[in-house]
Amino acid sequence: MQKSLDIKIARILADPSCNDFIIADAKDADMAGGMASPGQSPEHHAREGKFRSLAEYRQLMRENVKQALVDIMLMSASSNEVLTIHERLFDNSPVTPAARANDTTDIWLAMGSQYAKVPSRPFRSATIDHIMCGKVQCEKQERCIGADIGLFSMTFNNDIDRDTASLESYKQFRVEAEAKGFRHFLEVFAPNACGNQCPPDMGRFLNDMIARSLAGVTGKGRPVFLKIPYSGPAAMEQLASYDRTLVPGILGGASGTTLDAFHQLWEAKKYGARAALYGRMINNSEHQLTFIQHLRWLADGHITDPAEGVRSYHASLEKVGVKPYRPLQDDLVSTLRGSSYGSTGGAAATKTAVTKPEAKSAAPVAPAPAASTSGSTSGGGEPDFKKMTPQQRVQWNLNRWKNVLG
Numbered sequence: 001m002q003k004s005l006d007i008k009i010a011r012i013l014a015d016p017s018c019n020d021f022i023i024a025d026a027k028d029a030d031m032a033g034g035m036a037s038p039g040q041s042p043e044h045h046a047r048e049g050k051f052r053s054l055a056e057y058r059q060l061m062r063e064n065v066k067q068a069l070v071d072i073m074l075m076s077a078s079s080n081e082v083l084t085i086h087e088r089l090f091d092n093s094p095v096t097p098a099a100r101a102n103d104t105t106d107i108w109l110a111m112g113s114q115y116a117k118v119p120s121r122p123f124r125s126a127t128i129d130h131i132m133c134g135k136v137q138c139e140k141q142e143r144c145i146g147a148d149i150g151l152f153s154m155t156f157n158n159d160i161d162r163d164t165a166s167l168e169s170y171k172q173f174r175v176e177a178e179a180k181g182f183r184h185f186l187e188v189f190a191p192n193a194c195g196n197q198c199p200p201d202m203g204r205f206l207n208d209m210i211a212r213s214l215a216g217v218t219g220k221g222r223p224v225f226l227k228i229p230y231s232g233p234a235a236m237e238q239l240a241s242y243d244r245t246l247v248p249g250i251l252g253g254a255s256g257t258t259l260d261a262f263h264q265l266w267e268a269k270k271y272g273a274r275a276a277l278y279g280r281m282i283n284n285s286e287h288q289l290t291f292i293q294h295l296r297w298l299a300d301g302h303i304t305d306p307a308e309g310v311r312s313y314h315a316s317l318e319k320v321g322v323k324p325y326r327p328l329q330d331d332l333v334s335t336l337r338g339s340s341y342g343s344t345g346g347a348a349a350t351k352t353a354v355t356k357p358e359a360k361s362a363a364p365v366a367p368a369p370a371a372s373t374s375g376s377t378s379g380g381g382e383p384d385f386k387k388m389t390p391q392q393r394v395q396w397n398l399n400r401w402k403n404v405l406g
Contacts, residue, residue: 006096021274032107033110037051058079064288065095066093070296072277099126104154107153117192117193121162132180150183156206158199178220233270236268254280310328
């Protein structure tokens, strides 16, 4: 069966302004978090710490694939072996199976570990052959048995030795992947431990590093699309307009409220993103099939306002008999969240929830003005992030959310 990913990528490359949008369910967390990676069990009680089993985690993958609303199911190599190679789950599905092709040290999140607090180092548990056919060396005809696409991840820390090592690892992977007919999408995380040399403009730093890193890569070795933290409208618009052969996508980051998930997808698409890879946001939702349905409605424009989406989601939860984690008004509040693999949901960014009725189609939201701080705006009145302190940048984001939420 033809895969929706391939259809959409072809249409996006032909016309970047088309409405197509790629959604991936990122269920590769077992390569990062160990016992906690499948998420909390429905039977858990407050602070009990009971988690789903790996078998339950994989059952959620089966259910989400059968729903056929996501375009990609991203898995560990071992889950890919079970579901793709042995069970043939994807043979008659429009969903594309994919596997995490490397596991850099900044996603090693064992309880009590310190790995994520030191600069990322490259590492690969999986091999391309094991992803493609389940053994150390595939025959040519066996390379279609498993997944033929994977995620490769890099984390730049503005450190010449660490970043060179990451790029060398990526080059070796690309050469091998091209020789074996293995495609990839590229994940670039924000620095996880940049110390006193953190870039002042993170969105621009990531954009520049992506553009520079891929400038020497010809077509056969380039990623199918990108997975990056969402750094806001300006950074996304800049990246999306720079090179039309790059398909920008966002990662979900830490779970927050339902509004966080819906608004991020809606806004990122508005400014040029054409893919969203949501892991924790889907996995930690009350009812994954209902949550994915609403992501798809937002991505395809059937719901045009994130707040409307939250209300619809709560109404749908009631219909399927699932109690929401938060009252509706609390779920209509934005939070400050982290985008790194080990980050957690943040505190409320504003106490103000959306209480007024929303129109079916929300008007475009203008960015909030910068906080009233000396020297923090450019001549045109736009925020000048380079002149802002970290506290001022946080305040600017708070003001922006207040404009969004009313």
